[in-house]
Amino acid sequence: MTNPGAAGQGAAGERLDPRLHAFRPDLADAALQSRVEAGRFVEPVPARIATGTASVREQPRTDARQATELLFGEAVEVFERGDGWAWVRNRTDGYVGYLRETALGLPAAEPTHRVAALRSYLFDGPDLKLAPRDLLHLTSPVAVAETREDGWSRLADTPEGPGGYVWTRHLAPLQATAHDWIATARRFLGAPYAWGGRSSIGLDCSALVQLALARAGMAVPRDSDMQAAGLGEAVEGGIEAARPGDVLCWPGHVAFLVGGARILHANGFHMAVAEEKLADFRARTLEKVGDVKAVRRPVA
Numbered sequence: 569m570t571n572p573g574a575a576g577q578g579a580a581g582e583r584l585d586p587r588l589h590a591f592r593p594d595l596a597d598a599a600l601q602s603r604v605e606a607g608r609f610v611e612p613v614p615a616r617i618a619t620g621t622a623s624v625r626e627q628p629r630t631d632a633r634q635a636t637e638l639l640f641g642e643a644v645e646v647f648e649r650g651d652g653w654a655w656v657r658n659r660t661d662g663y664v665g666y667l668r669e670t671a672l673g674l675p676a677a678e679p680t681h682r683v684a685a686l687r688s689y690l691f692d693g694p695d696l697k698l699a700p701r702d703l704l705h706l707t708s709p710v711a712v713a714e715t716r717e718d719g720w721s722r723l724a725d726t727p728e729g730p731g732g733y734v735w736t737r738h739l740a741p742l743q744a745t746a747h748d749w750i751a752t753a754r755r756f757l758g759a760p761y762a763w764g765g766r767s768s769i770g771l772d773c774s775a776l777v778q779l780a781l782a783r784a785g786m787a788v789p790r791d792s793d794m795q796a797a798g799l800g801e802a803v804e805g806g807i808e809a810a811r812p813g814d815v816l817c818w819p820g821h822v823a824f825l826v827g828g829a830r831i832l833h834a835n836g837f838h839m840a841v842a843e844e845k846l847a848d849f850r851a852r853t854l855e856k857v858g859d860v861k862a863v864r865r866p867v868a
Contacts (some may be wrong), residue, residue, distance in 0.1 A: 569763060569772040569791055569820075587635070587791065588662045590647050590655065597647060597657075612645030612657065618673030618728060620690075620702040621767055624665035628653035634764035635665045636790055637775075640690075640702065641679060641709040646672065661778070661790045677724035679709035681739040684746075684783075686755055686768040688738035692730070694720035701732055705767040706755075707782050709742065710734065745785035747868065750813055753780040753824055753832050756841040761834050773822050776834045776841060777815055780824070781866050788866075792822045796862045803863035810863045816846075817862040818853070825863075 582603060589604075590597040596606035617638045625632040628651065638644065638658050648655040649669055656672075657664045689700035694716060704710070711724035715736055723731030746752055753776055755768075762770025766779065774792040777799070781788045789795050796817035803809050810816065814825045823833030831849055834841045850859065 569774045587664060590645075590657055590664045595648060595655075610647055612647050614675050615644050615646050615654075615656070615672045616675055617642045617644065617671055618726070619671045620704055620708075621769070622667045622671035624656075624658075624663065624667050624764070626665060628655070628666040632666070634762075636663050636764050637766040638667065638671070639708045639766060640704050641711075643675075644672070661787070663790045674727040676726040677711035677713070679742055680712045681710050681721075681741055682706075682744075683708040683710065683734070683738060684740035684744075685735075685738035688734055690723075690732045690734055692732055694718055694722070694733045696735075703769075704734065705769070707779055710739065712739065743785075745868075746783045747785075749780040749784045749866065750824055750826055750832065752783045753777075753841075754843070756780075756834070757832075757843065759834070759841045761836055761839045761841070771834055771841070773834045776832075777822050777824065784866070785868055786866055792817065792820055795822050795864065799864040800866040801864065803865050806863055807860045811865075813866065815864045815866065816860050817864060818857050818860060820857065821853075823849070 591600050591604045591606055594607040596604050596609050598609040598611045601609045617640055620640050622638040623634050624636045626635045643659040644656040646654050646656050652669055653666050654669045655666055683704045683706055687703055687705050690702040690704055691698045692701050712721045713724040714722040719736055720733045721736045722733055725731050759768045760770045763772055765771040766775040774795055778788045788799055810825050812825055812827045816823050816825050823831040826832050829846050830843055831846050832843045
């Protein structure tokens, strides 16, 4: 996914990406005070995502396009609240946008674990027969207060109430990694394509790359153009020098190269995460988007 928006003009002619910098003519992040012009500047207020997922929109409207999606437990900085919306920045990848205020919670205990399953239910008690409270997703950070002998982990209470229970086998310690990112990406096979999505319920090409590499311990930019410019190391020699595990970058699209000259990607042709021959993808898209423009090698 590439969603560049309109780059903003800084006070000294600097071009700032509004996806990563919170500024508007009327309001801006206090950290940008010497870089942009705005009616007023504010210090962000910390918060966290308190729902399984939270849709981030380009504008504070329900009909606005989804820019990205935030996951339960992710820390955010809030610049403005009003009319049921909040203007926030995700501390995971720096992305800025608007979400419904109901998705926000107050800061709570520091995370100790991450969800290691593609998705896992959050329950009010240690009983799989209870109605689930919410659905958590791969890489979501959680604070475990107690690991029980019955297979459940009790999450730390939050300012909003009891933390709930998650199946322990669906969690991994915060610093634990799964270094085979292709194996992680393959777990998403068949997941539907969703512009701006970041979970197995629906995700886009750059989210698949971001999540698979996050599970391997790497912080990766959100959008495809950002990944093409700054993910890992640039591979000199282009596609001919690429090897399995590398990220192939086209204008507006990214894919993992896997063995057998195949790629693994979330895409709009299959409307799903799919694995296919690189030659088939190139034949289908060469005229419209051109060939591979960059090859990036993830570095743990």
